[in-house]
Amino acid sequence: MVAPAMEGVTKDLKITNTTVGTLAVSIYLLGLAFRPLIISSLSDMYGRLIIYHTCNFIFVIFIIAGALSQITAQFIVFWFITGCAGATSLSLGGKTIADAIPIEKRGAAEAFFGLGPLLGPALGPVIGGFVAEGKGWRWTFWVVAIAGGAASIGTLVFMSETRPNTLIERKASYLRHTTGNPRLRSRLIRPTKLFIFSPIVLVISVYVALIFGLLYLLFATFSMVFECQYGFRTGVSGLAYLGLGVGELLGLFIFGILSDRLMKAKMAADRVKVPKPEYRLVLMMWFPPVIGPGLFMYGWSAYYKVQWIVPILGTFIVGFGSFFVIMPSQLYLVDLFGSEAAASALGASILLRSLFGTFLPLAESHIYSVLNYGWGNTLLGFLALAFAPVPILLYRYGEGLRSRTTVQL
Numbered sequence: 001m002v003a004p005a006m007e008g009v010t011k012d013l014k015i016t017n018t019t020v021g022t023l024a025v026s027i028y029l030l031g032l033a034f035r036p037l038i039i040s041s042l043s044d045m046y047g048r049l050i051i052y053h054t055c056n057f058i059f060v061i062f063i064i065a066g067a068l069s070q071i072t073a074q075f076i077v078f079w080f081i082t083g084c085a086g087a088t089s090l091s092l093g094g095k096t097i098a099d100a101i102p103i104e105k106r107g108a109a110e111a112f113f114g115l116g117p118l119l120g121p122a123l124g125p126v127i128g129g130f131v132a133e134g135k136g137w138r139w140t141f142w143v144v145a146i147a148g149g150a151a152s153i154g155t156l157v158f159m160s161e162t163r164p165n166t167l168i169e170r171k172a173s174y175l176r177h178t179t180g181n182p183r184l185r186s187r188l189i190r191p192t193k194l195f196i197f198s199p200i201v202l203v204i205s206v207y208v209a210l211i212f213g214l215l216y217l218l219f220a221t222f223s224m225v226f227e228c229q230y231g232f233r234t235g236v237s238g239l240a241y242l243g244l245g246v247g248e249l250l251g252l253f254i255f256g257i258l259s260d261r262l263m264k265a266k267m268a269a270d271r272v273k274v275p276k277p278e279y280r281l282v283l284m285m286w287f288p289p290v291i292g293p294g295l296f297m298y299g300w301s302a303y304y305k306v307q308w309i310v311p312i313l314g315t316f317i318v319g320f321g322s323f324f325v326i327m328p329s330q331l332y333l334v335d336l337f338g339s340e341a342a343a344s345a346l347g348a349s350i351l352l353r354s355l356f357g358t359f360l361p362l363a364e365s366h367i368y369s370v371l372n373y374g375w376g377n378t379l380l381g382f383l384a385l386a387f388a389p390v391p392i393l394l395y396r397y398g399e400g401l402r403s404r405t406t407v408q409l
Helices: 003-012 018-046 049-067 072-100 103-113 115-135 138-158 164-171 183-188 190-197 199-229 234-270 277-286 288-303 309-386 390-404
Strands: none
Touching: 003 018, 003 115, 018 049, 018 072, 018 199, 018 309, 049 072, 049 138, 072 103, 072 115, 072 309, 103 234, 103 309, 115 138, 115 199, 115 234, 190 199, 190 309, 199 234, 199 288, 199 309, 199 390, 234 277, 234 309, 277 288, 277 309, 277 390, 288 309
16 A cells, blocks of 8 residues: 555655665565564464464554555554564465364355455555555554554454364463473474475465565555556555456366366375365366566567557566465465464565565566566566476475475474
8 A cells, every 4th residue: 555655755744765675565574584583383382372462463553554654664663563463364274264164164264364465465456556645644544544454453352262172271271471481492483494494384384475476566556557657646556456356256266166176176085084184175276377477478468568568468467477486375275284283384475575575566667677677577567477387396396295205393
C-alpha cells in the first residue's frame, strides 16, 4: 500500500539516493525475514494466541509511528519494526491451520489463508495510489493503522488458542514460566537447523525466495513503467497491480478446487491410507513454468510501449504462476513437519524469501539501466524457468531424501 506513495515520502523526507528510497520500502520485508525465527519458536513454547495479540499491538503502534515520521532514519526504523510485528500471521498461519484442520482438508483452508499475504501486495497499491494522490503519503499509513486496529480487536474478541500442548497444560493448571527454560535455546535454533540440515527445506526455500524476490522486483518497476512509459497518474498507476492480483485470485480459485481432490486421487491411485506430503507438489509442477513467459511478455511489451494492457496481462500470468510456487510449498512444509515443527520450517522459508524480497529490488535500477526492460525481464524469466524442475525432482525423490536426512529437533 505504501509503494505508490514513495514519491511523496522521498520528497517529504528529502531522500535523494535511489537505493535508499527503494530500501525505505523493502526494509519492511527485512523485518519479516528475521522475526519468524523468534515468533515460531516462542509460539511452540507459550502458545499461538499470546504471540498474535502482542505482535498485533506492536504492529499498530509502529504503523502510527511511521505516519508521524519526520526524518528518514525514523521512517526506516519504524517501518522495519512494523515488518517484524507483521510477520506473525505469515509465521503462525500455517501452524494454526495444522493445529486445527485435518490433513485431508488443509488445501482449501490454506487457499483461504493465502488471500491475505498474496492479494495484499497486489490490492494494497491500488488503494494506496489513490489515497496518496488525494490525501498524501502519511494517510496510507493511517489507513493501514485503522485496518490493523480493527483486525486486532477482532482477533482479541474471536480468536482462541489452538496449540494442543498449551490447551492440555491449561487444563492441568501446569504453567512453565520459570527463567532459564532448558527448551528455550533448542526452540530458537529450530528454524536454523531445518534450513541448514534439511535439503528439502533449503531447496524449497531458495525456489520460493527467488519467485518472491522477482515479484517484489516487479513491484519496484511498476511506477517507472506505467508512469514514465505510459504516462499514468500516481493514483491510476496503482491499478497496474491488479494484473498480479487477478492472476493470484484465479490461482487461489483453482488451488482451492484441485488441491485436496488431487491428494485423494493420488492416495487412491497409490492405494495408501496416509497421504504423502509430496502429493502437494503436483500443482507446483504444472503451473509455475508460465512465470518465465509472463516475464518475457511484461518486459518486451513495456520496452516497445505496446498497448498498456499487454504488460498487465504479462503480470497476470506471473501472478498466476507465482501462486502455485508459494502456496503449495507452504502446504508441503506443513504436511511434512506436522503441527509441532511446521512453524519452524515455515520460519526458515520466510526468512530467505523476505531477504530476497528486501534486497533484490535494490538491484532494479542497475538491472534495467544496463539491460533495459526487455532483456532485464528476459534474464529474470530464464532464472524462474531454471528452477521449474525443483518440484518435479522433489516429487520423485523427496520421500527417499526425507528418510535419509532426519533432523533432530
